[in-house]
Amino acid sequence: MKFCRFKALDRVRYGLVDGPIVTELRGSPFERYELTSVRRPLDRVKLLTPCIPGTFYAAGMNYLSHITETAAAIGEEVKAPDKPDVGYRAINALIAHEETIVIPSDATEEVQYEGELVAVIGRKTHRVSEDEALGAVLGYTIGNDVSERSWQRSDRTMWRSKNTDTFKPMGPWIETKVNFNRMVTSVRINDELVSEFPTANMIFGVAAYISAMSRYLTLYPGDVIWMGTDGPTQNLKDGDSVQVSVTGIGALRNPVSREEPAIPNQ
C-alpha cells in the first residue's frame, strides 16, 4: 500500500495511492484510519511530505564507497563507523515531491544530491531486538539529502550544509511493502543517470539501526530514519531537475533553482 499526505480544499489529509487515483482517508495511517468514498486523480492533488517527523534521524555514513567519496570531497579522513551511531536533520529543510530546491545565493557550486531510502516509524517502539525491529516500520519513502560541501567542510556542525530550507526533499509517499533484495536506488539529473547502487548494501541495515537506537530512546509514529547514500555525487545547478528513484517505492523529483544575489545597498 502507498500512503500519501496531501492538501485539498486547504485541508491536510492522508490518502491511499492506487495507480493514478488517490482515495482519501479519514484519520491517519499513524493512528487509525478509514477509507472514504472520495477519490481524486493523483496528478491533481498537491502532495506534501508523507509525514512531519517528531524527530528526523539520519544514518549518515552507511555505505563503504560513499565514505571514500565524502572523504575526498571534504578533504578529511573519514572512518567507516563500527556501530550505528545515528545523527539528525531538521524539519525546516523538508520539502515535498515536485517542490523546488532553492540554492542560496552565497552557496558554492558544490551543492550535491544524495539519494536515500527512508524508514518511516509506525508505532511507539522501545528496546526491540533486530528480529522485531522491522515491525516498528510503517513503510518506506525516499529522501534526497542535499548537501553544500564547502559548508560541510567549514562549519562546526552540519546545520546549513544539510539543513538549509528546501535541502531535504522527502516523498512522494510511503510504501508499506518492499523487497530489500531487489531494491536499487538511482539518481537522475535531467533524465541522465548519475548514480545507481543496491539499496541494501548498507553497513548497518534498518533493523540494526532501529534495534540499537531503541536501546536508549523511544521511537514514535512519524519519526523517520534516512538510511544514507552510496555512489558518486555531483553538483546541482539552477534549472536542473533531480530525481531519486527506489525500486518498489517510486520516484522523488524536484526542480533546482539558484537564488539571485541581493542587490547591495548603495
Added chain:
Amino acid sequence: MKFCRFKALDRVRYGLVDGPIVTELRGSPFERYELTSVRRPLDRVKLLTPCIPGTFYAAGMNYLSHITETAAAIGEEVKAPDKPDVGYRAINALIAHEETIVIPSDATEEVQYEGELVAVIGRKTHRVSEDEALGAVLGYTIGNDVSERSWQRSDRTMWRSKNTDTFKPMGPWIETKVNFNRMVTSVRINDELVSEFPTANMIFGVAAYISAMSRYLTLYPGDVIWMGTDGPTQNLKDGDSVQVSVTGIGALRNPVSREEPAIPNQ
C-alpha cells in the same frame, strides 16, 4: 508573563501562571489565545514541557570556560567557535519539570548536568538582522542538557550521550520578559550549589544565533534554541534531585533515578 503547558482532565492546555494560580487559556500562545475563567492551583496541575519543538536547536559550545572543561572531560582538544554554528537535540529526550531523569543501567557514573537558558521562538522568522532577532522570541525557559560523557567520547555523534530518553528536562514555563544583564544561571544538586554563572556571558548571544540561523533557515513558532552552558559539571547519581535556576524565569527541578541492570538470561 509566564506561559505554561499542562494536562488537566486528560486534555493538554496552555495556561498563564500568576504566583500560585494557573489561568487556563483557550488556544495557544504560539497562535492566538484568550483567557478563560478556569483557574487552578499551580501545585495541582501536571506541568508538561512548555512546548514540543518542531526543531530542537542547541548552541553547544557557547561559553569560554565550558569549552576548557569539556576538552578536559572528553580528553580532546576543543576550539572556541568563531561563528554561531548551531546543533541539534531530539524530541524523544524531553521531559517536564519534576519528571525523572532515568540513567540507563549501562551508563557510566559520568552522567552530568548542564544548566542552560532556552529561547522559545514565537513567530515564523526568516532573514532577520540582529536588531530584529529578539522579536522572534516568545520568551525564555530553562533546559538541563544532561550528558553521558563516556558516550560523548566513544560515539560518532551525540545521539545517546545527549538524547537518551529523559536526558532533556525543559521547563517549568516560558517567561516573556527577562533582563539578560541581571540573569544568573545556577545549578543545585540536593540543594547544594554546584555551578553558577552569568547567563549572558555567551560567546554568541540569542540575537546573534537567531540572525545567523535565519539567513539559511526558517524558524517556526515552538522551535527552541538551547543556548549552552558554563562552569563545572558534576555527576548525577540515583536519588539525586537536580535543579537549574535562571534569574527572572524560575527553577527546573528533576529527580534522578538509575535503572536496575536487567537480570541476565540463564
